[in-house]
Amino acid sequence: MHLVYFANDLHDSAIERRIRMLLQGGASVALAGFHRQAEVPAKVAGLIPTSLGRTRDARLADRALMVARHTVAASTLTPLLDNADIVIARNLEMLVIAARVIAASGRSVPLVYELLDVHRLLAGDGLVGRSMRRLERWGIGRSAGIILSSPAFASEHLARHYPDLPPTILVENKILDLSSVRPSATAPAAPPWRIGWFGILRCRQSLTALAAIAARLGDRVEIDLRGVIGLPIADMIDDILARHANIRFQGRYTNPGDLQQVYGQVHFAWAIDYYEQGLNSTWLLPN
Incomplete structure (x- = not known):
């Protein structure tokens, strides 16, 4: 199986952990995403990533412009989907980009939304929150499944706002331990x-x-x-x-x-x- 993974921050260690998990499961993976640091990482879990540009923490307006730019030029990213069996999009911004890239490709590649955080603006009742949920509803409507890191994201957020949901999968955010060796658990002396x-x-x-x-x-x-x-x-x-x-x-x-x-x-x-x-x-x- 060949997966295309759209990541919100290529420098995030959780991204590397997820890629390693997918590779360990036997999939081949193509990786693309934003990055928060100035330099694009040379490799992530052994993969050479495709940069979608630099974003910055707490700069939601800048990230929204980056997302808009990629949705307008989605056809330039369609080569990423060559031989793809499934696409996974991590967080809302990647969901929007991935859905547009799939549409531009003309292919019916299944899309899976990975929901690991619900930003306070996404949960808000103001204009920004309602607008973000319209985008999320649009993306979920084009998704074959949703990966959640907590069951409360389904009960407190998704079920509240979206009556028709694809199947959800709970994958808790745990340490990926691929070794059979257990580390020693010797605690330091106390006090202090x-x-x-x-x-x-x-x-x-x-x-x-x-x-x-x-x-x-x-x-x-x-x-x-x-x-x-x-x-x-x-x-x-x-x-x-x-x-x-x-x-x-x-x-x-x-x-x-x-x-x-x-x-x-x-x-x-x-x-x-x-x-x-x-x-x-x-x-x-x-x-």
Whole structure:
């Protein structure tokens, strides 16, 4: 089986994990997508990707223009579908592009929508939210299936807005472990108790809570922050690090390469998320 995968960010380690999973399952894969960093990755899971251009975090208007540009020029991307048995589109922006490319090709290649996050604007009741859902309804109407990372995305979002849905498949966002060797699970000595908050760090309420824990417990606790500092906490992170010697930001890590080391150095992993409380943060399954 030959798959074409449209990715929202070629630099995202979750994209590489999904491609590795598909390859391990026996599929051949062609990969195309946006990228957030300046340089296009040379390879993703051994594949040479096709760049659809650079996008930036929190620049939804810019991404919308990129999507519009590719939908207008969809015929230029139809060679990607050569020998394709199925197309997978990750997130709404890729769904729109992939659906237009399939239509421009004149072929009836099955399209699968991969829904892994529901942005607050997509769930909103304003003009922007309604417009985005019209696009999503249009794309879902052209899809043969939907891959979900949480069942709540179906019950709280899809079922609420779209009465006629194609079949859904639940694929939880877990570590792709292709080895038969289990890592050792030796915890570091305590105290101090070590708490780790890893990933794209956006949640102001989580950072405030961790700072309160650090202040209350003092040298009995150490808090490790690793990953990417998101825009919502960018204005507070420097002050918190300066005021709490027992909170440290240790930079980026690779997934899955560094996971054993990163998680092996802490006693507790902070998996609480209030960033979009009542919406995506309530519906997703923490990973």
